[in-house]
Amino acid sequence: MKVKFLAPILTFTAIALVMLYALFYLDPTEIPSELIDKKAPEFSLSAVPGFGDDLSSAHLQDGKITLLNVFASWCVACLAEHPVLMDLSRNGQVEIYGLNYKDTPTAAAEWLAKHGNPYTRTGMDLKGRVGIDFGVYGVPETFIMGPDGTILDKIIGPITDKDLKEKILPRLAQRQG
Amino acid sequence: MSWIKWKAGAWQISLVFALVFFWNMQAKAVFVEERLDDPRLEERARNLAEGIRCLVCQNQSIMDSNADLAKDLRSIVRERISAGDSDEEVRQFLVSRYGDWVLLNPPFRLRTIMLWVFPFVALVLGGVFVVRFLRSRQNPTAENANLAPLSPEEEAELEKMLGSGKDGGRK
Known part of the structure; x- marks a missing residue:
């Protein structure tokens, strides 16, 4: 008798818990990346005029961990993560490559001149095709590339402190140690 | 007079039809x-x-x-x-x-098996529940079966009440 009385309450509690979890811990806008642990797609792009050297897939596999950051001058969130990238490059912790997604050369050059250039190499993906090969669906996205050109991890949206501490720095430390 | 009213109505109706039609066209436009x-x-x-x-x-x-x-x-x-x-x-x-x-249609994989199979499971479970519920309502004696039988004193009491009721009715 008592169990019968509790059944609806227990059912409701279970549903509520699942929903609470989904509400606070799951982000429906984050799509699991298909490309993690896979080789980066082939590409070869010319640099934003005046900012770094050209970028191709060969540069992502020269024996060290690199960051491939997808950015655009029209992207507001990129500005938010920009200081993080600037810090990383200033400290010389990691080489950062910039994939300039669906931008114009002049706008990209102006943006980099204004806000600073954290990238050693840049590539202009004018039509966004390389981005699509990488499974990019929004800007910014940051790929952590292994020494052999495999994609180790992917950060969707601006790099937060948490991403930096949990995803990027441990990998760099591992590499040095 | 009434034909004027009717005409206005027809005009409005055709306007609505035209709107609906073009709306549809727009929705299908690529x-x-x-x-x-x-x-x-x-x-x-x-x-x-x-x-x-x-x-x-x-x-x-x-x-x-x-x-x-x-x-x-x-x-x-x-x-x-x-x-x-x-x-x-x-x-x-x-x-x-x-x-x-x-893919808007999720493929049938191990990971998505719940997604595809659960509706049918829910349907069967719901069906069983409904059938059992309806059956239990059909023969209410089933519920009385687990009540304790009347004790001899209660039996006597009941007999007395029924008996007196009958007598009262006949008087």
Whole structure:
């Protein structure tokens, strides 16, 4: 008798818990990346005029961990993560490559001149095709590339402190140690 | 007088019809930027695009969305199709980049088995529940069966009440 009385309450509690979890811990806008642990797609792009050297897939596999950051001058969130990238490059912790997604050369050059250039190499993906090969669906996205050109991890949206501490720095430390 | 009223009504009705009709046309209109010359290929491309999720807007197909990425994906679908890919190959092309997520129809996998099977399980469970519920209501004696039988004193009491009731009725 008592169990019968509790059944609806227990059912409701279970549903509520699942929903609470989904509400606070799951982000429906984050799509699991298909490309993690896979080789980066082939590409070869010319640099934003005046900012770094050209970028191709060969540069992502020269024996060290690199960051491939997808950015655009029209992207507001990129500005938010920009200081993080600037810090990383200033400290010389990691080489950062910039994939300039669906931008114009002049706008990209102006943006980099204004806000600073954290990238050693840049590539202009004018039509966004390389981005699509990488499974990019929004800007910014940051790929952590292994020494052999495999994609180790992917950060969707601006790099937060948490991403930096949990995803990027441990990998760099591992590499040095 | 009444024919004037009727005329106005007809005019309004035809306006509504025209609106509904054009509304429909608009809903079916495709973004004009790209189109394949071969109408059969174009048809295939559109059917395919209807089943591809726009990753930015999530619950729209790339056919319905005017997001930039949807536009790019549409042109990729058309490109692949005119290059001679089969529908499955085009889907595979997109899945290898964006995962099963791009398909609006989730494929039947171990991970999605709950998704596909649960509705049927729920239907069966619900059916069993309903049948049991209805049966229990049909013969209420079933509920009385687990009550304790009357004790001899109660029996006597009941007999007395029934007996006196009968007598009272006859008087």
